[in-house]
Amino acid sequence: MSYSRGVHTTTNQFRTHMVGDLSPSLIGTTVKLAGWVQVVRAQSKIIFLVLRDFDGLVQCVVLPEHEAAFSAAKNISQESVVSVEGVIVEAKQAPGGFEIQVTSLEVISASNPELPIPVVERGGNETDQAIRLDYRWIDLRKPEKLLVFKVWTLLEQSLRDYFIEQRFLQIHSPKLMSSPSESGAEVFKVKYFDRFAYLAQSPQFYKQMAMAAGFERVFEIGPVFRAEPSFTTRHATEFTGFDFEMSFITSHEDVIDIWSKAIAHGLQSVADTYGKEIKERYDIDVVVPSLPFPQLTMIEAKALLAKKNIADDRSGDLSPEQERALGEIAKEKYGHEFIFITEYPASVRPFYHMRKEEDKDITLSFDLLWKGLEITTGAQREHRHDVLEAQAKEKGMNKDSIAHYLDFFRYGCPPHGGAGIGFGRMVMLMLNLESIREASFVYRGVKRLTP
Numbered sequence: 001m002s003y004s005r006g007v008h009t010t011t012n013q014f015r016t017h018m019v020g021d022l023s024p025s026l027i028g029t030t031v032k033l034a035g036w037v038q039v040v041r042a043q044s045k046i047i048f049l050v051l052r053d054f055d056g057l058v059q060c061v062v063l064p065e066h067e068a069a070f071s072a073a074k075n076i077s078q079e080s081v082v083s084v085e086g087v088i089v090e091a092k093q094a095p096g097g098f099e100i101q102v103t104s105l106e107v108i109s110a111s112n113p114e115l116p117i118p119v120v121e122r123g124g125n126e127t128d129q130a131i132r133l134d135y136r137w138i139d140l141r142k143p144e145k146l147l148v149f150k151v152w153t154l155l156e157q158s159l160r161d162y163f164i165e166q167r168f169l170q171i172h173s174p175k176l177m178s179s180p181s182e183s184g185a186e187v188f189k190v191k192y193f194d195r196f197a198y199l200a201q202s203p204q205f206y207k208q209m210a211m212a213a214g215f216e217r218v219f220e221i222g223p224v225f226r227a228e229p230s231f232t233t234r235h236a237t238e239f240t241g242f243d244f245e246m247s248f249i250t251s252h253e254d255v256i257d258i259w260s261k262a263i264a265h266g267l268q269s270v271a272d273t274y275g276k277e278i279k280e281r282y283d284i285d286v287v288v289p290s291l292p293f294p295q296l297t298m299i300e301a302k303a304l305l306a307k308k309n310i311a312d313d314r315s316g317d318l319s320p321e322q323e324r325a326l327g328e329i330a331k332e333k334y335g336h337e338f339i340f341i342t343e344y345p346a347s348v349r350p351f352y353h354m355r356k357e358e359d360k361d362i363t364l365s366f367d368l369l370w371k372g373l374e375i376t377t378g379a380q381r382e383h384r385h386d387v388l389e390a391q392a393k394e395k396g397m398n399k400d401s402i403a404h405y406l407d408f409f410r411y412g413c414p415p416h417g418g419a420g421i422g423f424g425r426m427v428m429l430m431l432n433l434e435s436i437r438e439a440s441f442v443y444r445g446v447k448r449l450t451p
């Protein structure tokens, strides 16, 4: 999908074309456009306007002979919403080689002339992020910010298409839970009539319920809530999760296989449609990864990290520094941006991860790192009720709080596994954005509940 010409154009009182529809082949045609006035340059005999819509920018000129338009343009404030009618004329100096000679101009919604943040940042330095986030709707008017969400939409659509082709069903599970979905920590507790509810930290339990329900393969794209008092560039308190779960697998390798193929498919679509624009605006090449993605077990990964003298301060798990170093190892050793780390010790994984038959301290699980940052956690799940119950007990889980969950495995449940992915993190990494705040339409963090 892309916002291809002709598909989105609606002819109505405001517009006959969008900027992307215009081309030199239309020189001589009268068109009506609508959008925001990004720039006004008024001279005594001519007024230049730069009009911006969803597609991009076009230069417009207003001459005094069109009196009403000229006087409206003279008084217009930057970022006002207007509709202009005019003729496309050749203009060698204008981008694209043409401009609009305006014959009439209607101010649909005037902007306050005092903009709280600029839309066109000067000198390459952006306004402070906190202020930009306060005025996020104005920040998002910048074409490079809009691109983030064009890319997001396409990536989400191509992943959705891929999974549906692989016979996955889409589910939407509740976000209000009677008990915390994974652990007691990092959960938001909210008042729910005469008792409390908890906001879902993942759709994990419901994805597994779908496996017990015979759905066989499901995915969900939805909000995930984490009450983590975290101020990193990769954590939000509410984010969009992409989760999937599949039945009748032989091991976590089946999950790794399908997720690698889905990523390659998603990145291929993004590269095909937006690769050029991403290169222009972000100076990044969208690399379509080769298959299969490289893998290291946790033991192998730690050995390679030790060789590089990277401090190991997370027994069994990986520190952000170690993840970064593994990203470099993936590049150097395998020429790949992605790397799966498998076989995490049971001590650092949740009770529902299946353990290796021949070594119960090791789980059939993985994390996927992209450019040295975790984007996915996945595993084969334990579907045997008695084993699951024992593992929960060993982890000190409160049996009452997971009683409903354990019931899913009492009445026949196939072997299954799946993964959870942070969508914002993927988009952030794809475009090398400085923070998940820039990849979130509206970011939620410890100190941010507005706008």
Ligand code: ATP
Pocket: 226, 228, 234, 235, 236, 237, 239, 241, 374, 375, 376, 377, 420, 421, 422, 423, 424, 425, 436
């Ligand atoms: P991390 O170790 O980075 O905090 P996690 O191990 O808690 O992540 P999971 O519970 O495995 O993460 O969640 C699955 C995926 O969701 C992660 O791989 C990541 O991409 C994303 N994710 C997790 N927590 C956050 C968060 N607070 N904000 C944004 N994305 C997140």
